[in-house]
Amino acid sequence: MVDNASDDGSLELAANHPSRPKTVRMSRNIGYAGALAAALSQVDTPFMAWLNDDTAPAADWLGRLEDALDADPRAAAASARLESMDGVPQSTGVRLTPRGYGADVTADVTDLPEVFGFCGGAALVRTSVLTDVGGVPAEFFCYYEDTDTAWRMRLAGWTVISVPEARVRHAHGASTGIGSRQFHLWNERNRLLTLFRCAPLTVAARELIAFTATTALLPLRRLTEPAPNLRFPLRLRVLGEVLARLPSTLLARTRISARSSIPRTEIWRHWAART
Template sequence: MGSIVGHVETAESGTTVVVVTWRGAGHLTDCLDALAAQDRPHRTLVVDNAADDATARLLAAHPSAPRVLRLPRNTGYAGAMSAALAEVTTPRMAWLNDDAAPGPGWLAALEDALDAAPLAAAASARLTRPDGSVQSTGVRLTADGHGADLTEPTPDVFGFCGGAALLRTDALRAVGGVPASYFCYYEDTDTAWRLRLAGWDVVSVEKAQVTHLHGASTNPGSPLFHRWNERNRLLTLLRCAPGPVAARELAKFAVLTAVLPLRGKPEAANFRLGLRAGVLAAVAARLPATLLARAAITRRSTLGRGAVWEAWAGN
């Protein structure tokens, strides 16, 4: 369990914005300043993933006096969001990366979008890089089960980008919360998929503008990034996709891994034999728990896995 610093939260209308940080002292101030400038009242909860830099001092000194949940070890983005969910008492919970700086109307735009869409459980913001290029307006589901960022404005999205999104707290809890064991990557796609199976919609909100450094705490493209990404994609398929689809994609991954020695030394990290073998070993070790989770997801679902797949995969 972690330790709580700050005021005691009581149940009320509104939103708790959850910011997960780990060694975020170099960029966290911009995030907190941007939250303090929001034109909609909210609570801020910062989950400190056992940072060993100046993060704790920065949080204690920041004028917005955010509530802080300090964890005894680094549990990644997924683990921290899962821990935060247990502390949230507001009807809405926002997910926000610590290297993201939302515009002053960000939260209001997301709240208004959910108010206008009672069948939606999540609203995804528009994330742009510092150079102005669009990183994400939401997440689509590819034909082979990848969660991929959309970069064009569209109200219909399969899922939300976990870097800046707003969720209905009760809906999130009802579908099983956040997959804490993922550590990071695919926790948003998995959550959106379970919401879809439970009959909820997800919307994209163009007016909810966020500037995102992207990768300030992790290194996209690194071997560790690919290990988490590939493992969690396969686990998400085993949890949420139709059985034949999950089996097909797992078999494709295993077969390609087996023939890699015949193809010479790959340049891309995600095609290295050792990395992929480690992914398969991790998935195999988690298979019993994953199948139990799949059964629980089935019990909570109101739509069939096939119906959701046909509606969204590759579209």
Template sequence: MDEAEVSTTVVVVTWRGAAHITACLDALAAQNRPHRTLVVDNASDDGTASLLAGHEVLRLPRNAGYAGALAEALSVVDTPFMAWLNDDAMPAPDWLSTLEDALVTTPEAAAMGSLMELPDGTPQSLGVRLTADGHGSDLTEPAQDVFGFCGGAVLLRTDTLREIGGVPADFFCYYEDTDTAWRLRLSGWDIRQAPGARVVHHHGASTKPGSPLFHRWNERNRLLMLLRCAPARVALRELVKFAILTAVLPFRGEPAPPNFRLFLRCHVLTEVVTRLPAALRARQCITARAVLGRGEVWDAWAAG
């Protein structure tokens, strides 16, 4: 394969992925568009490493999470485009070519999202919308416009990703995609979907949706994203609301759902406060790069 023909590095992040990564890599090998595949191994200890022989692998000394691994990969990507792909996802043979062609013909866009489906054909994500309380919510019906993309299968312009500050490595897992989309929007870029770029996703093969860690990362990273990207009034409102709801939990009689358990939410608040200085420094950097106001982006995309 002529290196000059390669426009995309597909980054596959894995952690203890022995049960599913082979199917992902086989699907990438069947792509009808030349590309570079880079597997970032988050210090797997389940035999994953032995399955990666013959592949280009960046082995990390510790588990840096999805966000941390993507940030490490970005430092070595030398192609115009960088694709993010979950290790439990199997793209159709024309997935990458569809994304590349769509992004090349849409110069105003910095990211092109995929159609992610569950194994039974149920749509998992056709893009991400921004809710009125600052959540990133997967769209399961086609929409003309999307705020962001699902980071499990997306194509981005590499230089643009670097220019907006890269991937928020400290997020570890979850909301790194919506945070990235927000920073792209603030920098004046558009984000589009390519519904023909189909990926079958075995959702939760690496992480467990609904687990305490899942809720902790989701709640923490949403608040950190708002502190970094949202209008100050929105970030402060959501942080105060989260703290007040946490404070009244001991006085509620009914059983609390997992994301409303006192210990978990106290842990989230502690982590947010600890990371607040770094989040505010990042906010300053994001402001310096922005060409649109935070309120302008919020008013355009936050669902009322």
């Protein structure tokens, strides 16, 4: 268990649990992505499960995901069915939109076509593949670590499957708050960073220019109650963080290219055109 500098008694709860889990204590909160990256170095099993702390999985969810990966050696990850506490589908995987967003697939079906990526709220990945494609982008802190990882898996020639029989109840946004400033900051920033790391460079540049242009025009629109992701200070913060991280992001892009066997343009044309 990776403990992100908690102060709510989690360590004591773990210490008293009959399973006596090994605990790695962080000195500060490094986010979901950071904790996954820290945990990866400790994992010595063929599979690594990702599970949000605001979830309640069915007893057989993990077994169903493992069976699905055992049955499909081409698949690097399997995405569970996330649903609200009253059973409404939230995600059975991730699709890629024409603007490069990783959007949840919410189709309530039992025989879902192959999805672009997995939802990191509840999934199972092959540990060796995750390591080979560069691990988890710890610097993302939260959000898009799953879409970025799925991108890299596909660039390396792997697939991702959906396993809607593996059910997990999810109190979506319980930690960050849907619509909060941090929610939109991480989403918008990490989408752009993912594109510069994984997508065709023309797509990444186009989206950065579009984001910058929309931001520049916001003062002229004088919106009385702007949507959370259209607030000028927040978008300036996103741009500042993206530009500050661009050199290291482009370096990561070079490393990702060295591990890739499928062109970025092929992945983009196949998956972004599906939405």
